[in-house]
Amino acid sequence: MIATRPVLEVNDLVVEYGSVRAVDRVSLAVAPGEFLAIVGESGCGKSTLLFAIARLLSPPARIVSGDVHFQGKDMVTLDEDELRHVRWRHYSVVMQSAMNALNPVLTIGAQLRDAIKAHEDMRDSKIRARSEEVMRLVGIDPVHLKSFPHQLSGGMRQRSMIAMALVFTPELVIMDEPTSALDVVAQRSLMLQIKELQKKIGFAAIFVTHDMSLVSHFSDRLAVMYAGQVMEIGPTNKVFSDPKHPYSSGLLGSFPSIRGPRQALAGIPGSPPDLAHPPPGCRFHPRCPQVMPHCKTIEPPFYQREDVDIRCHLYADNR
Amino acid sequence: MAVRVVTDVAPIESPPISSRAGVLAGLAAALLQNKKALAGLVMLAFFALVALLAPVIAPYDPHSLQFDPILRPSPAHLLGTTSFGQDIFSQLVWSTRQSLLLAIIAGLMATLISLAIGVSAAYLGGVADHVLNLFTDVFLVIPTLPLMIIVAAYAKSGGVAVLIAVIVITGWSYGARQLRSQALSLRNREFLEAARVRGERSLYIIVFEVLPNMTSLIVAIFLGAALYSVLAAAGLQFIGLGDPNDLSWGTMLYWAQANGALLAGSPIWVLAPGICIALLGAAFALLNYAFDEISNPALRPVKKTK
């Protein structure tokens, strides 16, 4: 098997807000063209992780230790000039709410132009051509380049954001809950579109969401985060068909199904911990149905089962 | 559709309020931790103390004309004497009372009027809202100086009442707009809807549900109005609108100017009350900023990380 260099490699990343550790020693890697989903509830650090990777953190948040290598380059030490060179051309970001990210007083075309000009000196005719091309790519009639954001539907706004992110055909697209402001039908439609674009252009994608079921059919690999740490990471189908970490299985069991027999679900009792004072040992132990005595004192390392890494003592090698 | 999932954990960046304390106690704690607030509070406390203890602190009767005029500062007369032979230091100390009282009373009255008009406009809506807004705008736009001159021409006996009236009339409209805006934005908050659905009466809702959520803004407006009052009172007294026989920093300035203090060689007569006015104003301004910062975390100074 030819070992391809991962597009993105995160090693032991630690991000803090003052004294609160929002991301605690997270490591992951994304291969070229791979779709990695990061799933977790609010407060788990997934958005902070994303911002850290994209170098979009603002004070008081800061990267304390660890590194982020994008295409072999160390991202954490790059200065603003070098960053600008890499940003948008090689990786881009799609934010959660288009209404917040799009400028309400500029047309879509003007914003695309701004994005292009900020990163490359292009002739106006080329900019126009590229803008039309990228709008068609996401399924929007180029006539909407003249539209203002409020004139488009929610789904179309999100697609415009994606068009902007793809304008330089980057190798990596980072997406922070791009579908959560849409209704179910538009969500489905957008996910299919993203998958299609990925096949066409070949970018790798990191997709952050709180909705596990949304990514079940679209991602290659899945990472489950809780309280700033990765709890389980592996191929999507394996994590879904057989979630090993008690949190992953609890989370999966929190989605009522519309098919199959109606059954009572338990969810997960309690609530996520205060990151200023995380529980000792395994962070999930206060809520874990399978807690063991040493879970309360010893923080579990990652154990491997087939291709899946699980941060849980239940899978210690001598069991 | 906004399926905005809220944090199921207390927010990381919430200010350090002790968990058992009420919101007011929390506010007090936040104030004490804010440098601007502390500075403002210290200055205000200082002036309040001076006002209270005036009889004790002032060495002489401020009105007494027994001393030699225009004396230089000396141990006997810390700030020298006026053209009439009065001790400037004693005058300054006693004047603190009226200046402070004017600021607080005029500030309070202006705030109350802003509150009544602003919140009514927000809640009555419709035609009443339009009328009240028009009313507010008219007062916002009235030029204060010509108004003061006109009033001065008509008010035969001046005095504190006229001063307060002029300050309040010119000062209430600014706050009314802000209070109306906040009341409007609160109107659609779900806990108010919950109160309505529960069956509460409108008056109850306004007094017990809306106003408590506006305390931060109300205090900030009061502080702004107090600041305005300090400066407006001084200005009005300086041009002779108040009773010249009153003891306040503004009237000191009036007499100093009338007697050409700067030319006559006693600049202290002008500087001393001027500095006090500035300091009292600064105290209110600092507290005002501090309140803004506390209620809007986005305004807080960002600590520089290395």
Added chain:
Amino acid sequence: MQITAELKADTAEPIIRAVGLSRHFQLGGPLVRRTLHAVDDFDLTIGANEIVALVGESGSGKSTVARLLARVYRPTSGQILYHGRPLAQMRSRRQRLDYAARVPMVFQDPYGSLSPVYRVSHGIMRALKLHRPELSHAQRDQEAARILRSVGLSPPLEFLNKFPYELSGGQRQRIGFAQALACRPELILADEPVSMLDVSVRIGVLNLMADLRRNEGISFLYITHDIASARYVADRLVVMYAGRIAEAGPAEDVLANPKHPYTQLLLSAVPDPRAPISLPATSDVAEPPRVINPTEGCRFRWRCPYAIERCSVETPLLRPLRPAHEAACHVAT
């Protein structure tokens, strides 16, 4: 439970019966005739001890229905019968308070539904004071404790003394339910009570609703955009689209045999991790419309794969297609 005789006109009647309910909003100034039809021709019956789910996307009118039933809005036409008695006739303060006690509402936003300046006991105590004035101070305290226990917040005294910012979202929603329970309700209008909560917390609150129905006999109108959670708790399902009812029937039957094309579209779009993608993904890009100055005809016709000419001309009315199961569609069989 003290229900005055004049209020309970007919106990054999269902708790709520909405007949031909509609609510329109005038947009723009007096010169422009633009009417937003938020709800049109809405019929609903809710009886004792049942959970009815009202499912729809944003703009479908479901929240407006809740507010009509909570008497926040007055209907533009149609009527709401409470135990057979028209709400429009219940105008005195006493009658309004009684209705507010029997049919309270729980809101969507756990952050916004509690006043930040008071402890969480405030809303519960106010509700008790307003609706159960016969209780003494000590009895009120006892009742508040009992209610908190029944919504799963124990120890009650510790929770009652907290401020909203000290509680998690799930706990705040439980306080919202506690406020509704303080009035001894018959029917709770729950407007998207779990949409803003974390996924793992939602089930707990949904289970709470089911428990309250089972243990205290309270009915629920559960309003949501998530059809899967609707199926989880509801006996009956009502699907709304663009202000009108598209389909209504027993939850299991509507899911197993969806008759209206919109229901079918909705079901095909819902992600279900446990099932592979079996239904073909539609390339539907459109979204539910805002219904302003509507014409006759089905409001779904522009997105409907089965639309015929009749759909553009005649507004379909609800008609029975299976036992207790109706759909408003000319084409459905």
